[in-house]
Amino acid sequence: MSQGHGAYLAHQIRGWLHIYLVTNQLPLHKIVCHMSSLLDDEDIASKIKLHIMGVAADQGHFRADTIVDFIASEAMQAKLKKKGVPIQNRTISVWTARCWLKALDFCFGCHKNGMYIDGHERDVVEYQNTFTKRWVKEYKPRMAEYDNDGNWIRILEDTDHVTGQPCW
Known part of the structure; x- marks a missing residue:
């Protein structure tokens, strides 16, 4: 037996010896051998x-x-x-x-929709356009406008004629 390591190691050494006798090269260790793909x-x-x-x-x-x-x-x-x-x-x-x-960096799992996948961006733009049109038509006439000094530029239709303040 090979230095008390059993019959398996003795068979391995004998196989390595046969490889050396046939090829005149020492067999490479499996760690050294690179398996190509x-x-x-x-x-x-x-x-x-x-x-x-x-x-x-x-x-x-x-x-x-x-x-x-x-x-x-x-x-x-x-x-x-x-x-x-x-x-x-x-x-x-x-x-x-x-x-x-x-x-190849593929992973197992279901495809998850991201922020701008499956028409999400198109839906957001459509919503923004309809909201802007509705805001100009419905909301803007109900709002007072001020300049940088805090003076009214446009006063609402429903205002107190004495104070000029909007009536809510």
């Missing part, structure tokens, strides 16, 4: 994002299966083959698709 290629990542946004615009939602189906499509398989990317099963798993969604 299709998302490392900006072209593929942008195609996936565009596809997701297109599906979301059409259907109002998307799922991880959307990415799985997109990667399995003939057009995407041809692009991957052209780039020399081997995919063993010609697709990815749903779990991988979920990880890719997280890596």
